[in-house]
Structure formats: C-alpha cells, structure tokens
Amino acid sequence: MTKILLRDRLDDCITRWHAAGFEVIGPVSKNNISQFAAIEKADELDLGAILPGRTLKDLFFPQTEPMFRYRIGKQQIDTEEYLPPERQRIVFGARPCDASAMAIDDPLFGWDYKDSYWFRRRNETVIVTIACTAADEFCMCTSLKLAPDSTLGSDILLRPLEGNRGWLVEELSQRGSEALSRIEALLEKEAAKPLPPADVPVKFDLEACREWLQNPENFESHFWKEISMRCIGCGTCTFLCPTCHCFDFQDEGDTYTGIRRKNWDSCSFALFTMHTSGHNPRSTQSARWRQRIMHKFNYFPGKFSLNSCSGCGRCTRECPVDMGITETLQEITKLSK
Amino acid sequence: MSEPFEPKIVAFVCTYCTYAGADLAGTSRLKYPPNIRMVRLPCTGRISPMFILKALQKGADGVLVSGCHPGDCHFTQGNYHARRRWTVFRALLNFTGIPLERIRFSWISAAEGVKFAELISSLTEDIRKLGPFDQYKAMIHETEAPVSL
Amino acid sequence: MSIQEQYRKRAAELLASGEVKIIIGYGAGSTPDRRRALFIRSAEDAGLLQVDQACDANLSGYLVSEGLLSDRKKVGIFLRPEGIRSVNILAAESQLDPLQIVILGFSDENGSLTPLQGSSVSDFSALISTLKERRSTPEEQELVEKIEGMTPEERFAFWQAEFAKCIKCYACRQVCPMCYCKRCIVDNNQPQWVQTSSHTLGNFEWNLVRAFHLSGRCVECGGCDRACPVNIPLRLINRRMAQEVLEAFDYFSGMSHTQEPVLASFKKDDPETFIL
C-alpha cells in the first residue's frame, strides 16, 4: 500500500500545517512573474508550470538581506545582528532540480566556516517536491545525472497521479516524516500507479566535458572567446540559477548608523574581481564565462564531488542573447570527441 | 498624540543667484519657515537629478531646485541645460508617481529676497498640507527592516 | 529571391571583397523560434545568416565592443530602423565612426520584411524622418495612457510593485546599445548615489536613473523589455520619455549622426511652464 495525497485535500493539509505552526510556501504567479511565496489556500498555487520563473534559492539565500545594523559612537560601535527569524516552513511544490540545487550548495556554505544565514533556513524548512511529468526544450537534469524525479535535496517527493487527482507520497527524511505526520489522517492508502516522469533527453556528455575542462591546455582555448562573443555580461543566468551562490557585502547608511547587507553578486560582472589597483584577473567576458563554466563543472565537483548545476535550464531559457550552459557543454562535448 | 508634522525640504540652489537671494532675505529680516535645508552649488547646471533622488532617499518630503533666471547664468548657459534636464526628469518623476507638488523648480535672482521668502513660505505650506511623503518613506523603512524571508 | 537569400549573398560579397572584416548578423538560436547574434568572418559562413521576423535584437551594441573598431576596418551589421538610429546616436556621441559601419538594413512592414536601400547611416535619413511622424502602437499608447490616468499614489504603487521584482541583474543595461559607459553610475561607490542592494528602494532608484539616462537617447528597440527576466514593462517608461522630448523639444532620437544630444543642447526659448 502506498500513501496518496488527493488534490482536493490540499486545503486541509495547508490548514493543518498552519495549525502546527508551519508557514506554507509555494510557487505563485502574480504580477507577471512566478516565484515562491507564502500561501493561505491551495488555489493560490501555480503547480502547472514546468518551473517557476524564480528559484527555490530565494527562500534560503535572498537577493538582499540585512546582516548587521551598526551605530558608531566615539567609544564604541554597537552592532545588532539580524539572523533569519526562527520559524518552521514547508515549501510545497518545488521541482526536483530546484530541490537538488539546495543540497548542492550545502557543502559550500558548510565547509570549515558555517554560514548561519543559509543553515538556519535550511534546517527549518521542509521541501515537498513534485516530480516532473513534463519538460520543455531547456530542461537538462538528465545530462547532470539527475532526473525529473530526483530525490536529492527533497524531504518528501510527490509523484503525480493520472487525471490531476493527486500525488503518490514518498517520505525521504526525518523532517519530511514529521511534516507528514501532521496530515497523516488526510492521506489515502491505496495501490496507485503514478504517471511516468517526463522524458528529458541527455544533451551533453558530462564526463567528457569534465575531462576537457580539467585539461590545462584548454584553459586558454580560443573556444572560450568564440562561445562568449555575444555574451553581454548581465547577471540573468547567475541570478536565476538555483545553485549560483556568489555574494557581496554592501553597507548602506551614513557615518553613524546604517546596515550591512549581504547581496547577490555575479561572476559575469566586470567589477566582480576588479582590484582597487585597476588590475582585473578576469578582465574579459570570455574569461568570466570560462570561470562560470569551470566553476560549475570542474572546480566545484573537484571540491565537493557535486556539479554546481542541477539542470533546470533557466540560464538558457532566460538569457537575453540566447546563450547558456547547455550550448557551451554541447560544444565542449563535440570538442572532446 | 504626536507633534504636528514639520516637512523637511531640501533646496539645491545656485550660489550666484538663489543663494544670494536667500542671503538678501536674511539680511532684510524677511521671515520664512525654517523647514528648508539648503545645498549650495556653483550652478544649476551642476545639479544632477541624482541629488533629488538622494534627498528623497534620505527622507525629504519636498525638494526645491532653484537658480538664476534664463540669460543670467554666471557661466552663460548652465541654467539652459538645467532647464531641459528638469523638464525631462520632472516628467519621469511624474510618470513613476512622485507627486510634482513635492519637487519644485524656480528662478530666483540675487535681488529677489522677497520672492525667496515667499516661495519658501508657500512651498512649506503646500508640503505641510500634503503631509509626509509616506509612500517613499515606507520604501525606505523596508530597507531597514530585518529579514523577512 | 527571398530577403534572406538576398542578404546572404550581399554579406558573402562584402566579406569576399574584403570591404568588411566581420559581419554581425543573426543566426539560428537554441529553439526554432529563437535567433541569436552571429559573427561571421568568412564568405563561406554567410549561409548561416538568418533574416526573418524573429530577428528582433538590436545588434548595434556589439559595435562598441572593446577593440572591434579600433583597427579602422569596416564592420557590416544587420539592423532594423531602430538599430540604425542607435548607430546615429553612437556616432553623435563619438563612440564610433559612422564611416566604419556598413549597414544591411531591413524593416518589418505589416508582417513582412523589406530590405532597406542604402548601406551608410546617412542613406536612411528620409526613412527615419517618416518614423518620427509615426505614433506608437495603439496597445502601447493605451498602456501609457492608462498609467497617466492614475493618481500619483496609484502610479507609485504600480511602479513599486513592478520594481520590487527587479533583481538587479542589469540585463536591461547590458543589452542596451546606449549603455556603453565603462563604469555605470551604480558601479561608482565614491559617492554611492544609488543603493545597489536589490530592495525596492534600490530598485526604484536604479530604474529611475536608467530611464533618465536614456531620455532622448532611447530608440525604443524594446531590447531591455525583452531582456528583463522578471518582466518589468521597461518599455513603457522609455516610451513616455521619448514622448516627452518629442513634445517639449520636438526631438526625435537618432535622426542623424550629427544630431546634438537633447540633454547636451538647448534652445533659449525651451518651454518652462513649470518653473516658478
């Protein structure tokens, strides 16, 4: 017997979760953009899209967040620390690629020094993922050895049933079980066969790419210049990437009082690595694109044994000049043959 | 409950005309409300729209930009350039919903102490009636709020 | 011969004769309905060029890529009329020498592409004059008017909601041919005029600054609007600003490569109804 969550019970689930002190968050389409937001009722959810426009990262690593308020006095500086508020959250309706991305970034935020902003939110959030039964031409999770029904990073995986009836429930973690225990009574127990996961074709050869990237001779390859010629150096691909984690600190305020904030930053920006002296180690757009690809598919896996990409395809989907990871790795696959 | 609202108004003025006009208002002992904070610049041509945005960012309820009458510019053309810039920037502010009553422009010469005093009085009164620029202040306040996610 | 064939042939000739060193055009994109910038250096590659209605990007921004024009050699480029106007502005602002630009122009007339006669910016002045007389599309005009019809509070709330979505990826800036500054005002931190954080205030300031810097320079190619990954209707602001300079100063951007920039010039009798 497997557990089934029926779609028309979703409202009751949300009510129970709310009653248990959870905030419920899901993909919401509003104002011409779909992103994760707190919801009260199931009908606010937009579960039909292939992927929300904005990523799950927003919930764990917002684009800007205050860290300290400072007040400077003659004898002392008072700092007030802002950490994320402690509260239990359930994210309902993430996609496997987005959920995987969170697990991919865990080791980065945790090596040696732990980033409390990330882990506080991670530890308090249950991710309920819905397996994909549809994909578009930009999806590429399978190329990254993930799948439309990957469980990486999820606490609960839901597999859609036929006729939009509901989902087959798979518990994946302790946190997931706890969240499920609150709605146990609302679940059906029956034998059901879920819809097959979406068919996502493999688009490039990850191993071959990694090998090519690891070869020092290819670092200065003309390929990088050719592939990035039309790159305009905006931050769309990095800011819409669920795994990109680069950030910056900015102080806002005046001489005596203000706030230090942690803001997203992007390796595509020319100023990202610029020294005060004017020297810039990555002074061309091709060097910056190379860094992005190298980081995701060579350096990061070298350190954490995970690719810093979960194959959501947003970089290609949203790129203003139709670039993206897919094309680059496809080209590298060709070069490595 | 609380003290009556006193608007904060930032004035960006040209040193050759409006600042001198304000000086004249002072030496002539003309009365005008103390709500104005004046920033003196060499010419209206130097007054970048950035200044206006910065004033709003720092919580101003109103902004006055003032300089020499056309033809009187110390640098001959600065105020003509400024005039075009204001026309465009004003339209932009209007289109994005910043009430034009809060952002004002004037020509005040060194001899117009009376005009200066009167303008400041009427401007202060107008903005007092409008009340604090709550919509903008809410946006400023949001930046100071602790984490919401 | 289709317009695409016509232009492939022309591009091949330009490259083969050595008149231009490179052609910036459109090639096939990652999906059947996408086109992307394509840079070709040899006549054999001309067959990769695509010219159809999906070719909507204004490629003129690539002309000011670092080092491209420094060798004084000519560059061929596919441009719609808006793009030709951009080149005029870039020339007027001393960013490029118009004699180095060989234009392969085309326009979209009621759903079909027509080649434009001429190859140098000055060949298109009559065409641009007719554009000046043309109003924007009714849908766009309707939206602008809808916003203008709001109270200031409503307008503020409208834009606040739109700008709240901004993620400061600067795609609007990077894609814009007019945003060629080596260091943008938001990248300057001494002093920091605009808050760079992506909270609503910072976003509001950034978008205002951007719109202001494009006033009288924007050619309404719509690049920023299409580039915005969070769908902010940036085009509306640019539209409104273009309307303002037209009405106030009878100024239409990109008329010629000698046209003075609107905010760097003046007339003694410019209107000043609002100045006390």
Add this chain to the structure above:
Amino acid sequence: MTDNTQNGQENIYRPAIMNVVGKRDEAPGVKTLRLEFQDPVEHERFRQTYRTGMFGLYGIFGEGESTFCVASPETRKEYIECTFRQSGRVTSSLASAEVGDLVTYRGPYGNRFPIEEFYGKNLLFIAGGIALPPTRSVIWSCLDQRDKFGRVTIVYGARTVADLVYKHELEEWQNRSDIELVLTVDPGGESADWQHRVGFVPSVLEEAAPSPENCVAVLCGPPVMIKFTLISLGKLGFNEEHVYTTLENRMKCGVGKCGRCNVGSVYICKEGPVFTAAEVARMPAGDL
C-alpha cells in the same frame, strides 16, 4: 589550514571592533595602523589562531571591508598592524582614522608561512613596493627568534626613495650585523643622497647573488616583479618548491563562500594566500 572552530563565532561575518592605537605615514598614500582588540575574548581567539602569512578583512562600518595581510609578526600578538595604500572607498576611510578611532577586523584567515620548516636554513626575503608588509610579518617572526636561522638576506626595492615603506625598520635592519639588507630603487627614483642601489629588483637580486644552498626565499611584490624575479631566482639555482609567495585577490567573505578570489580551482582565501612558486606555476596564468 583547516579550522573547524569557526573562530568560535556563530556569525562568521561579524567583525571585531578594534581601537586604533597607533598610526604612521609610511610613504605617499601609504599608512600603517596599529590596532588593539576591544574585546579580550576576540583578542584571545586571535592569539590562538594567528600565524604569520594570514590575512584579515579591515573595515569601517558604512564603507565596507578590505582585505590585506596582517603586517605584524606572529611573535607579537598584543596588537595587529596593517599597512595599506589609500586607493578605494574603504582604504580612504581607514586612512582617515586617527588614534582613538574605531575600525573593524575580521580574521585571521587563510594559511601561513611554515616557519618551523625554515629552522636551520638561510633566509632570503625579496619584496617590492607596498608588498613589504606581508614579508615584514615573516621577517620579524624570524628575527624574533634569530638563533633558529642561518644567514638572513633582505632585498627590497621600490619605485622611488619616497615609496620605501617602514623606513625606520629598514634603518634598524641596516644597522644589524646579522642581516644583509639590499635596498634599491627603480632608475630615476633615486634621490641626491641615495647611497644604495639603483635598478629593478630582479637584476639587483642577480648582482647580490645569494646562494641557493640550504636557503628558503620569500617573495612578495606586484605580479610583474614576481614574474621576473622568479626567472632570476631560477638562474641563481633556487628550487621553486623553496620559494614562497603570497597572492592577494579581491575578497568579500574571506572564508570560501563569496566565490571571487579563486585562481583556477584554488581558493586564495582558504588554500592561500601563501603558496610556493611551484604551486603558483601550476595555476592557470590567465586567471592571475
């Protein structure tokens, strides 16, 4: 170096507050600040962790943080000294801090010079311009236990006489009999009373020709100087494995998260800033 203590802090981005207790003008635009911890707990943490070569993030609230090395040696941990050139927003505001003012400090981060491995060996220090501070940290760390090392040679060059930093210490080293100090300025940078050498560091080094025998070299300077000095060291017979240098890149977090300081796969903030010349040679040159 792996440090699992997180410096004992919960929030790794929270800086310590420091009193400015000393300030010195070194050269035009170059200043040294001596800082003391306000909080004894933070100071104790620094005592426990600081070793020469490590860096920190110095800052002023309202302006930001900036990365540079700790210029004081690991043998003197009562204070922190930092030397910097006033160039950007943060360094300008640090430069205007006076004795009695407060600044912030985060660190120490990164790895260190393995001084214990230098015991019993001859030492050669080579520095150019504003890169003397990191070298000076090692120099004093060794001089404070002088008997553990063999011959000590210091080669230091700057563009002009005025650009030499730590002039009072150069004088002190000059007068010590257990140090050989070679000073040089670039051609045209000499003053009327300049009694030392004139010429670029690599050629002056070749003239001085220190023996590579049982010798460790510590080399810090601008990228161009490093490039040519390494060639000279090679000519003199130095093994790349015995030449140490420090790399500095733009950093924001200092702890391997913000993603900008890497050269190839190497995170300068965590695996550096101290590397042997052999390690640097393995990094992709196009990323330096």
